[in-house]
Amino acid sequence: MATAQATPRGYIERPRPSGLADVIDIILEKGMVIDVYVRVSLIGIEILTIDARIVIASVDTYLRFAEAVNRMDIANQDGSAGLPELMEGITESGSKSKTKGALAGAKETLGLGDDDDDDKKQRTRTRTRSRSRREDGDG
């Protein structure tokens, strides 16, 4: 089926690490923390902005899911052709967690994606308030 486009920067053709968009969540959350009293972080404010986006992202995510499920025209198709294996056993109590649309948000926030993210999904790229404000301040 759609396997032809499976690996735009596939691990087989190119053994190099992927673009920034693939690792942004890892980079933002992981790594050694040096004692806060001896470092001077210039970037903390913008990191907080990303956190704020993460909270906002959840209603946004629900609406996008609703849109995705609505977009499907299932009526005249065989509804059973889904993810039989992955979906099996779905009967009760699926309410364990709220969705995290976080990193989609963070990517947008940082204005990443143009040169690093060659994925097919073209999300809206809202240049952020924080970033443009910062640039205004610099200029």
Next chain:
Amino acid sequence: MGEVHVHGVVPRSDPTAHARRVDHRDVAALVSDVEAGDLTAANVLRLHWRVLEEAATTATVLPVRFGTVMTGDQGVVDDFLAPRHDALAAELERFAGKVQLTVKGSFDEEALMRGVVAASPDVARLRERVRALPGDAAYYDRIRLGELVAAEVERARERAGERVIGRLEPLSLAASRETPAGIEAAVHCAFLVERERVDGFRDAVSKLEGELGGHVRLRCIGPLPPFNFTGEGTAAGSPAWA
């Protein structure tokens, strides 16, 4: 001497220069000078990633948390490398010859949504109702629908994650299951792998993708510095695999 970004720590014996280095005994910090034009997170993030990515292709590198800026080369030695020398040297020793590979999977959205509607009568019912109403009238129904769908998707993620961990963990020294982020995201797992076993690991990922029947596309990202296995503090004790 101005302020510097601190990207990571490598053994001093590492011959390649991925960034400016600040040496102290047998360890070295990879740093770059803070430039006035740097001050947007995106630019600094690119720089940070480039340095670590290049370093990880050949060296053992301990990543430092993004956004770390110190007061100059002397500050890096006095406040970081010197006081934490022993712990840093031990960590470098422990990660020698090992890299992180991160496996991320994303759903085929259409197959996923079809499966959700088929599996959940509640979703199917609410979906019909929402589709019958004009957009604004169904706002709260749409949120509720999305919430139900999100819960189903979460369960699909659980299963996909179990498959990936179950298959790949035996090929690694350590594994860590992370929360997938993003609407189509299905799986996010990190594995610590011997450098010489990276190719075999990639092959296994490729094979596993085939077994998942085209519903989940898997990407194997790396070699990366051991982001997910470098402790919050190096004092946390030895991990089980060491």
